[in-house]
Amino acid sequence: MNELKAKSTTEKTVVVPLLLIATILAGMLSPMQSAVNGQVGKQLGDGNASAVISFGSGLVVMAIVILARKSTRQQFSSIPKKIASRSLPWWNWLAGCCGAMVVFSEGASASVLGVATFQTTLISGMVISGLVCDRLGIGVAIKQPFNFPRVLGALLAIVATVLVVLPSWQAPKVIALAILPFLAGLLAGWQPAGNSAVAQETGSMLVSITWNFIVGFSILGLALLIRIGMGQVTVSLPEAWWMYLGGPLGLLSIALMALLVRGLGLLLLGLASTAGQLIGSVLIDWLIPSLGNQVYLVTILGAVVALAGAGIAMVPSANKHVKLDELEGKS
Template identity: 60%
Template sequence: MTSALRAQSARSASVALFTLATVFAGMLGPLQALVNGRLGATLNDGHAAALISFGTGLALMLVVVLARGRTRRAFFALPGQLRRGELPRWNFFAGLCGAVIVLSEGVTVGFLGVAVFQTSLISGLVISGVLCDRLGIGVPVKQAITIQRGLGAFLAVGATLLVVSPSWSAPHMIALAIMPFVGGLLAGWQPAGNSEIGRLSGSMLVSITWNFLVGFVALGAVYLVRMGATGAHFSLPSTWWMYLGGPLGLLSIALMALFVRRLGLLLLGLASTAGQLVGSILIELAVPSHGGSLHLVTVIGALVALAAAAVAMIPARSAAPARAADTGD
């Protein structure tokens, strides 16, 4: 009996430790947003900031993937698998969702602040998660839109309205807040595409690399068009830490992949969401955007977004198998 109690205590302590570690890992998200936001403000070009962030992440992943024979072969085999129809095209281009989020960091964080940005992003993710679960996108079974999940989506909308409420008199600020919200909506199906590429290639490292590659190519192509049409000039920052956006994103992905085995998806999602929101508020207190103060409604909105995530993650009691046609397979 004593041995069983000790084992139970050890498991509880382990879960508590990994939960705390996940909260800290979640703080990497707002830190990445801060870096990319400051980079965008320094260059006066959020698009260029997103390109640099994706470029540094892609460079690191290429070093890792191309250094090993198995992952290198899987990496170069993906284009042929796409042409043969072995990989649904929408899965292959899931990296575009990440591009939208990183672009919104570079464009909006300097104006909105990290807390408002992160709350709007997470609110979009909550609604997207509810819809994707209902449609069976990226999950083995469909999850019905229960009262709890509907309430979670409603709270997510409320959280976004709260954090942007101090800017009702500035329509351009409202428009900026919509960008991370839309990024969150799009990002709901991104894990489905990444997991499909990971399954096909046999390596999530390959999947993450293609995610970065697709986003970098898309951002680069649009930037080349801008350069030709408007004379936009690309430049690199002289401050070293402004290159950390991509590596911070990779570190967050790696830690979440490691911790999910210990905590499961539900607890991991709640802990990482808490880390993102708490981290964003702490960053906003330490480094306020444009020297402004943190609004009380922003803190309340962040708490509402956390509640929305918690409620929306409650699984439905009954679920229907997701058909292949619904997932794009």
């Protein structure tokens, strides 16, 4: 008995740190996606077009996945009837709008703000959104009241946002662009609840993710078509192959998180993935000067404060029992 316990303890000592490292690396996929979409938006001169390309590439991948299995094809084909039956509140079917806002803000502002500033403001918005959603009972079985740690986490998120935009305080245009990812983060906090509800209704998270991409692609595509028709924009496809990786990078991140959560649990997964996002953001801006973004000391400080705020805000949720199929990231 003691040998089995010692073996289990040893496995945890070795396996958990490895899983944490893997989660940090997986978290770095998010800033990579932001960097790709930001460069597409910069080349095309339009965040809307960049977001359509990102959603379109991801939708192609998910269509192949869904069509490959009979069960997922049947689950997906049941969506029109389920929407018509109104068994699920209609707003859950529109969770893809949140992802559309995130990806649009990447194309419109990531190349100007820098990946580190973009990700920090996005995460800060998500921390505050998570606090509000838990308080209102959105996506959770039990409402979580405001308490000191959770409010402190939200305040630290606001401080982090102020810190990362300080170097650009004299540039009103940049400050205005920083509002985009912050607002996207506020919306993204609700997205997992909507996607989880669709997954439970259809019986498949894969179907839910695909529907998420369809909604986002449709909204962004319609807006782009209207603007093209009005002569506001002329769109040409990017030539570099890597500029079509925005959607697939987001999907890979979601898939890895779904696998890693089994060994870590949601609390450790959330902390490690957030750390990966912020570390990856700073490294991208620092190691790839061709992106034209400078890493300031206050940018690094802001990223650290954002991680601290996210960690403090997550701790009260450690004892909440959340099903695996409730795990969902940005599209």
